[in-house]
Each structure stands twice: as structure tokens, then as C-alpha cells.
Amino acid sequence: TIPDYQRPYAWGKDQALQLLDALEGALARDTDEPYFLGSIVLVKESNDPRAEVIDGQQRLTTLSILFAVLRDLAENPKLAGELAKVVMEPGEIMAGTQAKPRLTLRKRDAGFFAEHVQAEGATEGLSDLDDANLGTDAQKAIRDNTAALLSRLVTWSDDKRLRLASMLGTRTFLVVVSTPDLNSAHRIFSVMNARGLDLTPADIFKSKVIGDISDPDATEYANKWEQEEVDLGRDSFAALFGHVRMVFVKERASKVLLQEFDDEVLSKYLPGGGREFVDEVLIPYSDAYERLLNQNYPATVMWSPVNTWLRRLMQVDNDNWQAPALWALKNHGNAPIFLTEFLRRLERLAASMLLRRVYATPRGSRYGELLKQLDNGDGLDARALDLSPDEIAQTKDRLSDQLYLIAPVRKYVLLRLDELLAKQPGVTYEHKLITVEHVLPQNPKTGSSWEADFTEEERVFWTHRLGNLVLLNRAKNSEAQNFDFTTKKANYFMSAHGTAVFALTAQVLSHDAWTPAVVEERQAKLLEILHQEWKLV
Numbered sequence: 001t002i003p004d005y006q007r008p009y010a011w012g013k014d015q016a017l018q019l020l021d022a023l024e025g026a027l028a029r030d031t032d033e034p035y036f037l038g039s040i041v042l043v044k045e046s047n048d049p050r051a052e053v054i055d056g057q058q059r060l061t062t063l064s065i066l067f068a069v070l071r072d073l074a075e076n077p078k079l080a081g082e083l084a085k086v087v088m089e090p091g092e093i094m095a096g097t098q099a100k101p102r103l104t105l106r107k108r109d110a111g112f113f114a115e116h117v118q119a120e121g122a123t124e125g126l127s128d129l130d131d132a133n134l135g136t137d138a139q140k141a142i143r144d145n146t147a148a149l150l151s152r153l154v155t156w157s158d159d160k161r162l163r164l165a166s167m168l169g170t171r172t173f174l175v176v177v178s179t180p181d182l183n184s185a186h187r188i189f190s191v192m193n194a195r196g197l198d199l200t201p202a203d204i205f206k207s208k209v210i211g212d213i214s215d216p217d218a219t220e221y222a223n224k225w226e227q228e229e230v231d232l233g234r235d236s237f238a239a240l241f242g243h244v245r246m247v248f249v250k251e252r253a254s255k256v257l258l259q260e261f262d263d264e265v266l267s268k269y270l271p272g273g274g275r276e277f278v279d280e281v282l283i284p285y286s287d288a289y290e291r292l293l294n295q296n297y298p299a300t301v302m303w304s305p306v307n308t309w310l311r312r313l314m315q316v317d318n319d320n321w322q323a324p325a326l327w328a329l330k331n332h333g334n335a336p337i338f339l340t341e342f343l344r345r346l347e348r349l350a351a352s353m354l355l356r357r358v359y360a361t362p363r364g365s366r367y368g369e370l371l372k373q374l375d376n377g378d379g380l381d382a383r384a385l386d387l388s389p390d391e392i393a394q395t396k397d398r399l400s401d402q403l404y405l406i407a408p409v410r411k412y413v414l415l416r417l418d419e420l421l422a423k424q425p426g427v428t429y430e431h432k433l434i435t436v437e438h439v440l441p442q443n444p445k446t447g448s449s450w451e452a453d454f455t456e457e458e459r460v461f462w463t464h465r466l467g468n469l470v471l472l473n474r475a476k477n478s479e480a481q482n483f484d485f486t487t488k489k490a491n492y493f494m495s496a497h498g499t500a501v502f503a504l505t506a507q508v509l510s511h512d513a514w515t516p517a518v519v520e521e522r523q524a525k526l527l528e529i530l531h532q533e534w535k536l537v
Contacts, residue, residue, distance in 0.1 A: 001050060001104040002057045004210060004222075005203035008106065008138035011058045016145040019062055020152060027160075027167055035167065037063075039175040043185050051178065054185045057105075059174075062145060064103050065117055069149045070165050072123045075158045080120075083165060087118050108222070109138045117142060123150060182258070200238040201258045202229070208266060209282075212274030221278050228286040232293075239319075240289050244281065246323035250371040252364035288329035292322060302336040309343035313350060315415060317408035320363050321350045324370050331374075338380070345385045348534050351416070352387055355398040355409055392536050399527055402464035410436050413530070414471050414504060420529055421503035437472050437492075438463060439514050441482045449484045458516045467523025471502040485514040 002009075026035040040056030053060060064087060071083035084090075091099040105113045112135070116126045127147035134140050153161060179185050182204065210222045229237040241261055245253065248265045255263075269277040290296070295310045297303040313321055325346060332338045353363055370384035387395070403410050414436055440463055444450035454462070462468050470493065483492060489509050511518055531537045 001052055002061075002106050003052045003207050004106050004108075005205075005207035006053070006057055006106065007203075008136060009058065009061050009109065009141055010138065011062055011141060011145060013144055013148040015058070016062050016065070016148055017152065019059070020066065020149060023164060023167070023172070026172075027164055032171065035172045037172060037174050039177060041185050042176060042178045043180065043182050044178045045180050054182075056174070060103055061105065061113075061142075063168075064113075065123075065142065065146050066149055067165075067168070068117045069123050069146065069153055070161055072121055073150070073153055073158075073161060074165075076162070079162060079165065082169075084120055086169070105138075108136055108219075109142070112139050113142060117146060200234075201261065202238045202241050204258060205241065205261065205266065208262070208270060209274045209277050212270050212272065217275065221275060224278055225282065228282060231290055232286060236289065236293060237286070240286060243289070243319075243323045243326050244285050246364075246368070247285075247327050247371060250368040250375070252361060252368065284330050284333075285326055288326050288333065289322075291329055291333075292325055297336075305340040306336055306343065309340065309347055312347050312416065312419075313343065315412050316350045316354055317412070318354075318360070318363065320360070320367050321346055324367055324374065327371060327374055341380055342385075345380070349385055349387065351412065351534060352391055352395045354412060356391070356394050357398075357406070357409075387536075395534070396527075396531065396536050399466065399530055400523070403466050404436060404438070404464035404469055410469065413466070414469060416533070417466075417526060417529065418471055418502050418504040420533060421507065433473060435472050435474065437470050438468055439470060439485070439488070439508055440468050440519065443482065445482050448482065453513070453515050462516060462519045462523075465519070465523055466526050467519040467521075470505040470508055472505065473501050486512075 023035070037059060038056075040060065041054040042051040043054055044051035067083055067086045071080050071087060074080035074083060087102060088099050089102055091097045101110075101114055101118050104110050116122050116129070123146050126143050127150070129143055131140065134143065156164075206222075206225050210218055210225065213221050232240065242253070242257055245257060245261050245265060248268075249260070253260055265281075266277065269281070292310055293314075295307040295314070297306050299307070310325070313325065325343065328339055328342045328346075332342070349366075353366070358366070366384060370382055373382035373384055398409070399413070403413060411434070415434075440450060440454060440459065442463055444459070450459070472493070493505055493509060507522070508514075
């Protein structure tokens with residue numbers, strides 16, 4: 001069976017015909033050499049004949065179509081009967097069993113496949129179905145590939161089709177890797193296929209949740225689920241479940257998401273609560289995540305600040321802050337004043353941890369503690385949002401130190417500063433490239449004015465500090481970086497229109513010289529602006 005969490009059948013005519021071409025080539029060689037069609041990965045209990053296909057559904061589905069077409073074209077009734085048994089397992093009167101397909105597709109396509117491919121004689125009429133009679137893209141692919149294989153094979157002689165069927169039945173092989181455990185199936189597939197598994201934990205969760213919902217609601221809720229995935233995009237939708245896990249568990253992950261989300265989140269709803277999970281968890285958090293990623297609240301006086309704070313947070317070099325942000329967007333989605341203040345304080349905390357280079361484990365613990373306090377009803381009074389005196393002191397020290405040497409920090413701080421100097425909250429730039437540059441160069445040329453204006457000690461002290469840094473929307477130019485100040489500001493810090501693009505850079509152009517005193521004064525002013533903004537005073 002193809003589990004519902006798998007992607008739909010998607011091979012096109014080119015791939016189906018390539019498979020037939022490869023088989024025809026092997027047939028033409030007319031040897032007894034085995035022909036290898038690759039490997040498939042199954043989840044299968046040893047005492048259960050059923051098996052879920054983790055990798056290989058495109059080949060297995062296309063091979064089923066091929067066998068069905070050969071069956072329907074066979075002129076020899078005995079051969080047709082043998083091919084029919086490959087497509088359908090025959091029922092037995094004495095055993096009291098019914099005929100059933102060897103391969104069952106996902107629920108949305110299984111009935112169609114059984115009626116129009118697996119039923120004897122069905123393939124020749126399949127091409128007559130127009131798009132209006134087809135419910136999914138997978139069904140269109142099944143129709144088109146069946147028609148393509150049929151049109152090719154109908155030109156073959158009956159003897160050649162017989163030889164192909166014989167080759168398929170006697171010397172064409174798949175390597176089957178079987179495991180009873182889905183997690184190990186993932187690992188096996190990853191080792192066997194360097195492209196990685198086109199299957200996310202979200203697909204598995206979908207199967208469990210939708211499988212918990214009885215007809216006729218199952219189709220409606222499957223469509224709801226798939227619409228949320230479309231709205232977010234597959235990658236962001238997959239990431240959402242990690243953030244939702246954090247909201248529920250309030251601790252850094254200690255197990256793989258596939259297991260922990262099942263144990264800590266889904267177990268609260270399943271069995272019996274699949275509808276509630278979709279309506280109360282999936283859709284609200286997915287909608288909140290879309291707001292977070294796109295910053296698309298209305299551009300009104302009340303909502304614009306929320307978009308602004310989200311844009312700032314999106315520039316942080318990690319996504320740990322997103323779980324508490326999602327909690328706020330989901331639980332206070334109609335309260336722009338609350339969200340504005342909460343996100344302001346969240347950005348202060350995230351920026352401080354960025355500057356202090358707090359690594360993933362304590363960072364996750366801090367946000368977990370914040371989520372616990374939020375769930376307890378502390379709201380804006382949550383202590384985890386605050387910075388301790390020691391954290392404030394460390395943040396100030398990092399700001400005043402050699403900021404340039406830590407790439408994620410320097411870009412974030414300078415963009416925040418530029419926004420404050422421009423007095424345009426949440427300003428963003430469309431430039432494909434934004435670089436952080438030194439005014440006093442890192443390696444001034446021997447005999448340049450830089451050596452006259454700065455002692456070696458002063459140069460070492462000031463080069464990488466905030467007061468000596470600017471933003472440019474161009475690639476670094478090793479020669480221009482070493483120009484004397486007058487030439488550098490005219491030829492390197494200006495845009496093509498003769499003005500500086502960034503407020504932070506325009507500030508430098510007002511100076512006639514660049515000396516230790518100028519850098520020291522600028523450093524003090526910029527630090528004061530950031531101290532005020534992040535309430536570090």
C-alpha cells in the first residue's frame with residue numbers, strides 16, 4: 001500500500017516511456033542476465049502480509065500499469081490470466097477470500113486505479129476520460145502514462161509482448177529492504193539515496209490525523225490540511241511542527257520530531273480528536289506562522305508596528321524565538337497593542353542573546369521557560385522576557401567590543417542602527433547584497449594617511465569597533481577599501497547617484513577627516529542610541 005502521507009503518483013509520460021525503453025533494451029540483448037530495477041523500502045511486520053511503501057511508489061505504480069496493459073493486449077488467454085494475477089491477487093472460494101489489488105494507492109486514488117487500471121480490460125478505455133472526470137493530478141498522470149504505454153505496446157507483435165512479460169516475470173528484479181519500524185526506514189532510505197527522503201514528519205502526522213477521522217469528514221479535513229501546506233509551502237509547513245512541539249513541550253527537543261510530536265502533541269488528541277487537532281492546532285498555528293513569515297498584517301496604524309517587529313526578528317540568525325512568537329500570534333491574534341509590546345521585548349531578548357552568543361541549549365531553555373510563564377498567564381509580566389543586570393552588562397560589553405569579528409552580530413546591529421538613524425521603523429532594503437565595511441581599513445597601505453592619523457595601537461583598537469563600521473550595497477573592493485579617507489568617501493561610500501544609500505553611511509560623509517577622536521565620538525553616540533533602544537541603561 002502507498003500510505004496517505006506519501007506524495008501522489010507524479011511520473012510523467014517521459015519517465016514511463018523511459019522505463020519501457022530500458023526494459024526493451026534489456027529484452028533486445030536476449031541474455032539470461034538479470035535486469036535490476038533498483039531498490040524499494042518497505043515498512044512491514046514479519047507476520048503481516050501488508051507492507052507500506054516508503055520508497056519506490058513511482059516505479060511500482062508504473063510497473064502495475066505496464067502489467068495491466070500487457071494483460072489487456074495479450075492474445076493468449078492463458079498469458080492474460082497469468083498477467084491478471086500479477087495485477088490482482090485472486091480470491092479463493094475455499095479460503096473465503098476476495099480478490100484484491102497487489103498494489104493499493106493512496107485513498108484518494110486507490111478506487112480510480114482499481115477501476116480503470118487493475119480491473120481486467122479497463123486500460124483500453126482509460127484514455128477516453130477527460131480532465132473533468134479526473135479528481136487529482138495523480139489520476140491524470142495514471143491516464144496519460146497508461147495511454148502512452150498502450151500506444152507503444154500496441155505496435156509490438158504479440159510474440160514480443162510475450163517475451164517482455166516473460167522477462168519481467170523471470171529475470172527482472174527489485175531489491176526489497178524491509179523494516180518494521182518507520183524511523184529505521186527513514187535512516188535506511190537516507191543511506192541508500194543521497195537525495196534524501198521526500199517525506200517529512202508532517203506527512204506521517206497527516207496520515208495519523210486524517211486516518212483518525214471517519215468518512216465523510218476525512219476528505220474535507222485532508223483538503224484543509226493540504227491547503228495549509230500550500231499556503232505555507234512544503235519546507236515552512238514541515239518546520240511549523242517543530243515550533244508547535246516547542247509550544248506544547250516547552251523544552252528543547254530530546255528525541256526525533258517524529259517520535260516526540262507523536263508522544264507529546266498528537267497523543268493529546270488521538271484517537272478520536274483528529275478534527276480538533278486540525279481545527280484547534282494545525283490551522284491556527286499555520287495561519288499564525290504565515291503572518292510571522294510574511295509580516296502581512298494590515299498596514300494600519302495599529303498593525304504596522306507588529307509587522308515591523310516581526311521583520312526585525314526575522315533578521316536574527318536563529319529561529320528559536322519563533323515558538324513564543326507563534327504562541328503570542330495564535331493566542332492574541334486580535335490584540336495589536338499586546339503583540340507590539342510582546343514582540344518588542346522578545347526582540348530585545350533575542351538581540352541580547354545574539355550579541356552574547358548564547359548557544360542553542362541555553363537559548364532553547366530560556367524560550368522554554370518563557371513559554372511556561374506565558375501558559376501560566378504571566379503575559380507581558382513574564383520574567384523570562386527580562387534581562388538580568390548581568391545580561392545587560394554583557395550585552396553592552398559585546399556592543400562596545402570588536403563587533404565586526406562576529407558576522408551574524410555585526411549585520412544585525414548595523415541594520416538596526418541604520419533603521420534608527422533613518423527614523424523609518426522596520427525599514428527594509430531590496431539590495432541583493434549588503435556588506436559591512438570599515439572606514440579605517442583593516443590593512444592600510446604603507447605610507448598612507450591612515451598611518452599618519454592612527455598609531456598602531458589606535459588602529460588595532462578601533463578597526464573592528466562599531467564607530468568605524470558602515471553599510472554598503474556593493475561587493476567588497478580590496479583596492480578601494482584602502483583609499484585615503486577623502487578619496488574613499490567620494491568614490492566608495494557614494495552610490496551612482498552621488499548619495500549614500502544607508503543613513504549609517506551618510507553620517508560618515510559629513511566628516512572631513514577620520515581620526516581616532518572622530519571614531520571615539522561616533523562610537524559613543526551609536527552605543528547610546530542602541531542602549532536607549534534596547535533599554536540597556
